[in-house]
Amino acid sequence: MTQPLPAHVTLAYTTRGGHPENMHWGSVAVVDADGHLLAAAGEPSARTFARSTIKPFQALPFVHAGGLARYAWGVRETALLCASHCAEAPHVDTVVGMLASAGNRIEDLGCGAHTPMAASTLCEPAPPGSPWTAIHNNCSGKHAGFLASCRLHGWSLPDYLEPDHALQAGVRKALSDFAQIDVDGLPRAVDGCSAPIYALPLERLAFSFARLARGDAGSAVLRDAMRSEPRLISGSDRFDLHLANYGAGDWVAKSGADGLQLIASVSRGVAIAVKLSDGNLRALNAVVIAVLRQLGWLNTPLPPALSAFDAPVIRNWRGNPTGEVVCCVALAHG
Numbered sequence: 179m180t181q182p183l184p185a186h187v188t189l190a191y192t193t194r195g196g197h198p199e200n201m202h203w204g205s206v207a208v209v210d211a212d213g214h215l216l217a218a219a220g221e222p223s224a225r226t227f228a229r230s231t232i233k234p235f236q237a238l239p240f241v242h243a244g245g246l247a248r249y250a251w252g253v254r255e256t257a258l259l260c261a262s263h264c265a266e267a268p269h270v271d272t273v274v275g276m277l278a279s280a281g282n283r284i285e286d287l288g289c290g291a292h293t294p295m296a297a298s299t300l301c302e303p304a305p306p307g308s309p310w311t312a313i314h315n316n317c318s319g320k321h322a323g324f325l326a327s328c329r330l331h332g333w334s335l336p337d338y339l340e341p342d343h344a345l346q347a348g349v350r351k352a353l354s355d356f357a358q359i360d361v362d363g364l365p366r367a368v369d370g371c372s373a374p375i376y377a378l379p380l381e382r383l384a385f386s387f388a389r390l391a392r393g394d395a396g397s398a399v400l401r402d403a404m405r406s407e408p409r410l411i412s413g414s415d416r417f418d419l420h421l422a423n424y425g426a427g428d429w430v431a432k433s434g435a436d437g438l439q440l441i442a443s444v445s446r447g448v449a450i451a452v453k454l455s456d457g458n459l460r461a462l463n464a465v466v467i468a469v470l471r472q473l474g475w476l477n478t479p480l481p482p483a484l485s486a487f488d489a490p491v492i493r494n495w496r497g498n499p500t501g502e503v504v505c506c507v508a509l510a511h512g
């Protein structure tokens with residue numbers, strides 16, 4: 179049955195020649211580690227597929243089972259468990275090592291192959307004859323962890339992405355416990371990397387990241403890897419990297435496909451979740467900066483790396499300005 183549409187609001191719009199052209203609707207939730215909704219826009223309870231923001235929680239069962247010690251994985255490997263990487267050399271080399279240390283092969287990865295984000299802003303299918311394989315998939319680190327978990331427990335590998343596999347059952351329980359919500363009662367679908375994915379209320383996603391920032395339930399090792407290796411979590415010139423660098427070790431930043439961004443502050447014990455319904459990345463990044471500014475998390479002026487994402491001027495292929503991104507998000511404080 180089709181679910182009712184969320185009560186999103188306009189968070190940003192673009193102009194062309196001074197006239198509004200595109201409207202970007204979405205919602206925002208700002209939540210602390212005790213579950214208090216501190217600020218919001220739109221519908222913070224809107225169910226939102228967690229996409230890649232769920233990766234730290236998909237890795238929790240492996241961490242709890244002692245998998246990091248079993249395979250002698252350090253901070254780099256731990257970061258790749260949570261990464262949506264660009265397939266740059268440090269990413270690929272680390273995942274190759276993860277597979278080898280657990281006795282797995284590239285061919286065992288069930289995530290599929292796509293054009294790396296280092297070569298394209300779109301995760302398009304790898305064209306025939308291309309050198310790109312599943313190791314270059316932005317989720318290959320997570321899948322290397324999935325396979326290692328199967329080796330650790332003696333579970334079958336070929337069906338590790340099936341919802342009824344013991345691995346995925348463990349993920350559901352870990353996510354339910356961490357988000358403090360019955361995941362089995364939420365919509366389930368298939369993510370871009372073929373893993374099961376769940377639609378959580380946006381505020382539950384923010385709550386989960388606030389708990390991650392606090393290091394609850396054995397998650398501190400994942401949090402610390404994300405803080406110390408932001409380039410492995412994303413890649414060169416990625417928005418997540420610039421956010422993490424600006425936070426100087428205090429911020430955990432993780433994007434998800436189709437217009438989702440999570441940021442948690444360790445010192446504040448607070449997390450922000452932003453969802454844009456149309457998935458527009460240009461508008462999403464500008465809205466995130468506007469939200470951070472309204473919350474007082476940003477200093478003025480912004481460093482160049484972040485200012486490039488701040489309500490940018492839109493230019494055509496000749497470089498001429500044609501319009502701009504205008505943020506109109508207005509947080510209501512709880």
